[in-house]
Amino acid sequence: xxxxxxxxxxxxxxxxxxxxxxxxxxxxxxxxxxxxxxxxxxxxxxxxxxxxxxxxxxxxxxxxxxxxxxxxxxxxxxxxxxxxxxxxxxxxxxxxxxxxxxxxxxxxxxxxxxxxxxxxxxxxxxxxxxxxxxxxxxxxxxxxxxxxxxxxxxxxxxxxxxxxxxxxxxxxxxxxxxxxxxxxxxxxxxxxxxxxxxxxxxxxxxxxxxxxxxxxxxxxxxxxxxxxxxxxxxxxxxxxxxxxxxxxxxxxxxxxxxxxxxxxxxxxxxxxxxxxxxxxxxxxxxxxxxxxxxxxxxxxxxxxxxxxxxxxxxxxxxxxxxxxxxxxxxxxxxxxxxxxxxxxxxx
Amino acid sequence: xxxxxxxxxxxxxxxxxxxxxxxxxxxxxxxxxxxxxxxxxxxxxxxxxxxxxxxxxxxxxxxxxxxxxxxxxxxxxxxxxxxxxxxxxxxxxxxxxxxxxxxxxxxxxxxxxxxxxxxxxxxxxxxxxxxxxxxxxxxxxxxxxxxxxxxxxxxxxxxxxxxxxxxxxxxxxxxxxxxxxxxxxxxxxxxxxxxxxxxxxxxxxxxxxxxxxxxxxxxxxxxxxxxxxxxxxxxxxxxxxxxxxxxxxxxxx
Numbered sequence: 001x002x003x004x005x006x007x008x009x010x011x012x013x014x015x016x017x018x019x020x021x022x023x024x025x026x027x028x029x030x031x032x033x034x035x036x037x038x039x040x041x042x043x044x045x046x047x048x049x050x051x052x053x054x055x056x057x058x059x060x061x062x063x064x065x066x067x068x069x070x071x072x073x074x075x076x077x078x079x080x081x082x083x084x085x086x087x088x089x090x091x092x093x094x095x096x097x098x099x100x101x102x103x104x105x106x107x108x109x110x111x112x113x114x115x116x117x118x119x120x121x122x123x124x125x126x127x128x129x130x131x132x133x134x135x136x137x138x139x140x141x142x143x144x145x146x147x148x149x150x151x152x153x154x155x156x157x158x159x160x161x162x163x164x165x166x167x168x169x170x171x172x173x174x175x176x177x178x179x180x181x182x183x184x185x186x187x188x189x190x191x192x193x194x195x196x197x198x199x200x201x202x203x204x205x206x207x208x209x210x211x212x213x214x215x216x217x218x219x220x221x222x223x224x225x226x227x228x229x230x231x232x233x234x235x236x237x238x239x240x241x242x243x244x245x246x247x248x249x250x251x252x253x254x255x256x257x258x259x260x261x262x263x264x265x266x267x268x269x270x271x272x273x274x275x276x277x278x279x280x281x282x283x284x285x286x287x288x289x290x291x292x293x294x295x296x297x298x299x300x301x302x303x304x305x306x307x308x309x310x311x312x313x314x315x316x317x318x319x320x321x322x323x324x325x326x327x328x329x330x331x332x333x334x335x336x337x338x339x340x341x342x343x344x345x346x347x
Numbered sequence: 348x349x350x351x352x353x354x355x356x357x358x359x360x361x362x363x364x365x366x367x368x369x370x371x372x373x374x375x376x377x378x379x380x381x382x383x384x385x386x387x388x389x390x391x392x393x394x395x396x397x398x399x400x401x402x403x404x405x406x407x408x409x410x411x412x413x414x415x416x417x418x419x420x421x422x423x424x425x426x427x428x429x430x431x432x433x434x435x436x437x438x439x440x441x442x443x444x445x446x447x448x449x450x451x452x453x454x455x456x457x458x459x460x461x462x463x464x465x466x467x468x469x470x471x472x473x474x475x476x477x478x479x480x481x482x483x484x485x486x487x488x489x490x491x492x493x494x495x496x497x498x499x500x501x502x503x504x505x506x507x508x509x510x511x512x513x514x515x516x517x518x519x520x521x522x523x524x525x526x527x528x529x530x531x532x533x534x535x536x537x538x539x540x541x542x543x544x545x546x547x548x549x550x551x552x553x554x555x556x557x558x559x560x561x562x563x564x565x566x567x568x569x570x571x572x573x574x575x576x577x578x579x580x581x582x583x584x585x586x587x588x589x590x591x592x593x594x595x596x597x598x599x600x
Binding site: 210315 | 424444449468493495
């Protein structure tokens with residue numbers, strides 16, 4: 001309980017200090033009122049939401065999924081089409097975009113979810129490419145081909161039009177905060193534990209009575225649902241969606257964020273997102289060298305710290321304050337009493 | 348009336364017949380041993396019962412209900428739990444979390460309840476943790492509940508697997524070579540533990556190579572050789588059975 005409260009406090013502090021940035025940056029005399037910096041933070045926010053949703057699939061369930069951009073793209077295009085062709089307010093497309101991405105994920109997952117790690121990885125890579133090629137080829141005449149869809153309307157919240165980068169900033173980062181809250185509830189629950197058991201040993205998990213196939217599909221669909229909603233936020237931010245925003249390399253980037261940050265660790269994923277996306281923006285001038293450094297860092301990480309920058313910490317359980325000395329076999333007439341030294345032997 | 352009955356079970360892998368027309372009636376409230384030379388098909392038989400593998404033919408009935416071909420998690424839910432010959436724990440997780448895995452199938456909280464945390468969810472989580480601690484205490488590992496399972500000794504890992512299996516509320520528990528890797532002292536404690544499991548009303552089916560242990564704890568022993576049941580009966584009877592002696596020691600020639 002104390003641990004949970006402490007983590008709630010540090011997350012609140014993190015998001016509160018971020019929220020102070022838009023008014024603070026101009027006061028600090030940052031060029032152009034900090035619009036560029038806010039723009040970068042908006043990118044980071046969207047990647048963070050995506051990485052958190054991928055974390056459920058890759059970090060917690062251990063499903064090697066390198067096609068998350070596909071669901072992001074479906075969400076972004078769904079929102080863009082609903083807005084430009086059907087006249088929906090862009091934010092009201094949020095749940096529909098999520099559901100469409102989830103539907104695609106379900107259709108993909110059902111036949112292939114039982115494949116072993118590397119095979120599944122190849123399938124998910126295929127899905128990203130299929131989605132991207134569909135978009136380029138103007139599927140059903142809806143996606144605008146290589147040019148994408150432009151002219152997406154401004155988001156309106158409570159009668160207020162979101163026009164400045166700072167407006168978008170608050171929208172994206174509120175959603176990111178909500179994601180952190182919901183996913184932390186989820187990972188500290190029966191569902192989250194089940195995913196971790198499956199990641200550790202699928203046969204043993206099934207042997208404990210866990211429906212592994214169903215949980216993996218649930219994780220996959222849920223992650224895709226969230227990525228679809230992130231796609232809507234992307235459409236709100238850029239007001240233009242085109243196939244170039246949803247390439248395989250974006251999927252690899254998300255995969256790298258989760259693995260480098262620390263699979264299953266939300267703090268690790270926040271750090272990973274800021275490092276990978278933030279540094280990419282900072283070193284934008286050194287385009288070639290950037291990828292070189294990025295690759296070298298990746299190799300070094302996998303050798304020296306394969307568990308990620310901030311690995312997931314063990315869950316804490318409130319065990320009711322009873323100490324180990326109390327007879328745990330209460331209510332049972334016979335305690336077999338293997339010698340106390342038994343468990344300690346050899347440890 | 349028998350709790351678990353196997354009717355004409357067969358399973359082969361390519362040309363190798365692992366289990367051939369095995370029919371067995373396993374009664375409730377007993378510890379039954381399954382022995383046989385290496386490669387006799389014991390573990391395959393276990394895998395068929397627990398749904399890890401599907402039989403080529405034959406049926407499996409648990410408490411009168413046909414469970415042939417059910418997936419493992421459904422079999423566990425109905426009340427058959429197992430341990431693994433090659434220990435399969437969640438190595439990096441704590442002892443407590445390992446045992447909590449066994450509680451999973453008895454909890455109800457789904458996605459929505461995990462997010463909304465209604466009172467029943469918090470109550471069942473508390474009860475699950477308490478029960479997991481009780482099971483750890485039952486096998487004598489309660490004090491190490493927060494340690495990672497991978498750090499335990501071989502023998503203790505086997506006990507932890509038993510605790511995890513017991514947490515699923517089984518009526519029938521299948522132990523696959525539980526004494527493997529245990530020292531004499533640990534094996535003696537295991538015998539007491541198996542008796543205690545039985546007195547909780549859980550029937551036990553035991554594969555074991557340690558004959559001393561099998562003869563002491565089992566009421567009835569089934570001997571398997573080349574996938575066929577060659578003998579079954581009380582331990583004293585099995586010890587003298589010529590077919591069993593031949594299977595284990597070879598014929599006089």
